[in-house]
Amino acid sequence: AxxxxxxQPEMSVQEAETVTLSxxxxxxxxxxxxxxxxxxxxxxxxxxxxxxxxxxxxxxxNRFSVNFQKAAKSFSLKIxxxxxxxxxxxxxxxxxxxxxxxxxxxxxxxxx
Amino acid sequence: xxxVSQTPKYLVTQMGNDKSIKCEQNLGHDTMYWYxxxxxxxxxxxxxYNNKELIINETVPNRFSPKSPxxxxxxxxxxxxxxxxxxxxFCASSQVDRGNTEAFFGQGTRLTVV
Numbered sequence: 001a002x003x004x005x006x007x008q009p010e011m012s013v014q015e016a017e018t019v020t021l022s023x024x025x026x027x028x029x030x031x032x033x034x035x036x037x038x039x040x041x042x043x044x045x046x047x048x049x050x051x052x053x054x055x056x057x058x059x060x061x062n063r064f065s066v067n068f069q070k071a072a073k074s075f076s077l078k079i080x081x082x083x084x085x086x087x088x089x090x091x092x093x094x095x096x097x098x099x100x101x102x103x104x105x106x107x108x109x110x111x112x
Numbered sequence: 113x114x115x116v117s118q119t120p121k122y123l124v125t126q127m128g129n130d131k132s133i134k135c136e137q138n139l140g141h142d143t144m145y146w147y148x149x150x151x152x153x154x155x156x157x158x159x160x161y162n163n164k165e166l167i168i169n170e171t172v173p174n175r176f177s178p179k180s181p182x183x184x185x186x187x188x189x190x191x192x193x194x195x196x197x198x199x200x201x202f203c204a205s206s207q208v209d210r211g212n213t214e215a216f217f218g219q220g221t222r223l224t225v226v
Contacts, residue, residue: 100145105153
């Protein structure tokens with residue numbers, strides 16, 4: 001069974017600052033994929049970033065980057081130069097056993 | 113050109129009614145899913161279909177019946193709706209065998225049972 005844990009229900013940060021969202025996971029799969037999804041108030045689920053577990057290099061997408069610590073089963077998301085449009089729910093997810101398993105989410109608010 | 117589209121976006125109905133939500137994807141993916149997001153925003157898988165075959169059924173009540181007429185469509189029919197069925201239902205698709213398991217989501221259907 002897979003589990004994904006997000007221990008920060010809510011976070012807030014000033015615009016232009018950097019924020020890190022935490023995620024830990026557990027899986028029995030030898031090869032798996034990890035994701036961060038963003039859900040703005042529009043409720044659309046938007047992929048932010050993806051990490052393949054066999055790749056040691058941390059994924060980066062513009063202002064978004066991850067810190068993937070495979071041994072610790074940790075997958076945190078760093079948002080640099082935060083913008084008002086980053087305000088959303090952020091979900092960490094793991095793909096294994098033919099399905100995505102989500103964490104409980106972190107509600108991030110960017111303060112002007 | 114929407115990749116995963118589901119209809120309707122909003123659905124308000126009375127207890128005991130039967131309703132359906134439709135989903136279509138134009139990405140050529142072979143796997144489609146239904147997820148339920150509750151009032152606390154928790155997302156949980158309900159069903160997964162691969163090439164029209166049911167592969168995951170996560171202890172969902174029998175009142176929920178998915179149907180996949182072809183691999184581009186996965187509909188969800190709900191019988192005898194209950195208050196606790198109120199939630200947002202998301203359809204999603206992915207192409208697992210390409211090694212890229214990114215799931216693309218529809219815009220969600222907010223179901224309110226009164």
